[in-house]
Amino acid sequence: MRSSLRTTSLLLATLTLAAVSTGTAMSTSTSTDVRTGTGPHPRADVRTGTAVSTDAAPDQAVAALERVTGFGSNPGALSMYRYVPEGLGAGRPVVVVLHGCTQDAATYFDGAGWQQAADEQGFAVVAPQQETANNGNRCFNWFQPLDTGRDNGEALSVRQMVERTAGDLDADPSRVYVTGLSAGGAMTSALLAAYPDAFAGGAVIGGLPHGCATSLPGAFTCQNPGVTKSPAQWGDLVRAAHPDYQGRRPTVSVWHGTADYTVVPGNATESVKQWTNVLGADQTADATHDLPGATTQSDYQDGSGQVVVRSYTVNGMGHGTPVKPGEGCGRAGAYFLDTVCSTAYITRDWGLASNG
Numbered sequence: 114m115r116s117s118l119r120t121t122s123l124l125l126a127t128l129t130l131a132a133v134s135t136g137t138a139m140s141t142s143t144s145t146d147v148r149t150g151t152g153p154h155p156r157a158d159v160r161t162g163t164a165v166s167t168d169a170a171p172d173q174a175v176a177a178l179e180r181v182t183g184f185g186s187n188p189g190a191l192s193m194y195r196y197v198p199e200g201l202g203a204g205r206p207v208v209v210v211l212h213g214c215t216q217d218a219a220t221y222f223d224g225a226g227w228q229q230a231a232d233e234q235g236f237a238v239v240a241p242q243q244e245t246a247n248n249g250n251r252c253f254n255w256f257q258p259l260d261t262g263r264d265n266g267e268a269l270s271v272r273q274m275v276e277r278t279a280g281d282l283d284a285d286p287s288r289v290y291v292t293g294l295s296a297g298g299a300m301t302s303a304l305l306a307a308y309p310d311a312f313a314g315g316a317v318i319g320g321l322p323h324g325c326a327t328s329l330p331g332a333f334t335c336q337n338p339g340v341t342k343s344p345a346q347w348g349d350l351v352r353a354a355h356p357d358y359q360g361r362r363p364t365v366s367v368w369h370g371t372a373d374y375t376v377v378p379g380n381a382t383e384s385v386k387q388w389t390n391v392l393g394a395d396q397t398a399d400a401t402h403d404l405p406g407a408t409t410q411s412d413y414q415d416g417s418g419q420v421v422v423r424s425y426t427v428n429g430m431g432h433g434t435p436v437k438p439g440e441g442c443g444r445a446g447a448y449f450l451d452t453v454c455s456t457a458y459i460t461r462d463w464g465l466a467s468n469g
Contacts, residue, residue, distance in 0.1 A: 177228055178219055178240060185273030189254075189266045192242040193274045194218040198232045203283035206236040206465055207275060211293025211300050213319075213448065214252040218242040221294065225434045226443035226456045234465045237282055239274050243267075255299035256326040256335075263307040263355055267300065272308055290363075290463050292316035294434045294448070295376060299325075302384065306354035309362045316459045318368040318434050321380045322387045324350030339379040347383060348390030362392060366423040366462055368455055370430030378426075385424050389413050392421035406435065406453030423462060427452050 178194040208231070212221035218240035222228060231238050243251040253260075253267060260266030271291075279286050291312050293301040298320020305315040306323040324347070325335040334340060352358075365388040369381035389396060398411035399420075407428035412420045427435055427450075435455040436443030442454035460466045 178222060181274070181277065184277035185270070187270045187273060189260055189268070189270035190244060190247055191267055191270040191274075192218070192244060193270075193277070194222075194240040194242060195274075195278060196222065196228060196231055196238040196240070197282065198235065198237070201235060201237060201282065204285050205282070206288035206290065206463070207239060207278050207282075207284045208236055208460075208463075208465075209239045209241065209271060209275060209289070209291040209304075211241060211253060211271075211291070211297030212243070212251075213293070213295035213297050214248075214250045216251065216294075221297070221434075224436070224444050224446065224449040225294075226436060226441070226454070229441060230456050230460055230465075234460055236465060237278055237284060239271075239278050241267075241271050241274060252296040253293075253300040255296055255303055255321070256328065256332040258327050261300070261303035261307065261323075261354075268304055268307050271300075271304060272311060275311060286311075288313055288463075290314045290316075290465075292318065292459055293320065294318045295320060295432065298376075299323075302387075303354075305363050305365060306351040309355060309358055310360060312363045314364045314366075314463045316366045316368065316455075316462070317384055318455065319370070319373060319376050319432050320367075320384070321376060322347055322350070322384045323354065325380075325383070335380070336375065337377045339377045339383065341379070341383065342386070344386040344390035344396060347387030351387060351391045364392070364421050364423075364462070366425060366459060368425045368427070368435065370427045370432065370435075370450070370452075372429050373432045375432035381424065381426070385411075385413070385422060388422045394421055398424070404453055404458070406430075406437070408435070408453045410458075425453075425455070425458065 178196055181193040181195050184193050210221055210227050222240050227238050243253050248254055261268050275289055289312055291301050291304050298317040301315050301317050302323035305312055321335050325340050326332040367381050367384045369378050371378055393415040394413040399414045400412045402410040404410055409426045411424040413422040415421045430450055430452050433448035433450040435452045436449045437454040438445050440454055442456055443449055445451040
């Protein structure tokens with residue numbers, strides 16, 4: 114399987130270079146727009162995941178992350194990094210953060226502000242890292258069924274990282290959460306579908322619905338112009354990922370900018386359709402709220418009145434993770450967009466914001 118993925122990664126790299134040479138789906142501006150995410154680094158066309166900044170993470174973020182080996186069979190050949198706040202006690206939550214294409218674990222951990230959140234709120238962070246041997250652009254292979262299925266490939270590797278961390282730290286296995294940007298957001302969707310018994314909640318940022326693509330050509334289409342299905346059709350793709358499962362499923366939030374031309378905003382609409390169907394909500398928001406950074410929060414409740422899906426739409430924002438450095442939330446730059454602190458709202462939704 115890994116050899117076939119290496120072949121795919123070479124093809125992806127070729128496609129990206131072709132896009133650069135033709136000017137498609139790329140930005141070559143020399144200054145960074147904090148709302149659109151354009152900057153001096155060309156955007157790798159997702160085709161398989163997305164495009165994100167190639168800026169190196171600050172040295173302190175690299176130093177903060179611990180490299181962990183021997184965490185399982187690791188069929189996805191991913192690298193595992195972990196952050197444990199000083200003095201973290203037993204029974205604390207675990208948050209998995211998945212980087213976007215061309216990034217690495219440290220870049221995303223630092224840029225999205227996860228170290229500060231972990232320190233303040235008391236949880237461990239697991240930061241899986243894709244390697245170029247698997248995908249030339251370091252995209253998680255969200256469009257490969259052998260990497261997204263339960264007990265297969267990259268999905269199983271991430272699950273093994275969580276199990277290792279829960280065992281090492283005596284963490285609370287009922288409070289494990291996952292989030293990611295772009296290709297990492299698409300893999301977040303896949304993990305929530307494949308392992309509803311392992312995750313209590315997820316946040317998909319600039320990502321795609323689970324099952325949107327099962328091939329490279331399909332990944333192109335899902336990214337832009339997008340794929341439309343009925344809520345039931347999307348929901349069936351999630352249910353098929355673990356067909357015998359009858360237990361409680363994770364709550365989901367979906368984040369997207371209205372000016373995202375890399376992974377079009379319609380993917381957020383389709384994701385909401387998917388997860389409301391799975392979680393027993395209808396397609397009409399039960400409440401909306403205006404947030405800072407031109408952000409609208411829409412809440413979808415199940416039959417018991419619990420909010421099970423939240424949509425965060427950031428008006429005028431391009432492709433990236435919303436951050437707010439002025440509030441101590443992440444670092445602004447290409448694909449870390451100074452609008453609103455998504456990390457704060459995500460941890461609030463998961464009940465972590467009060468050090469709970």
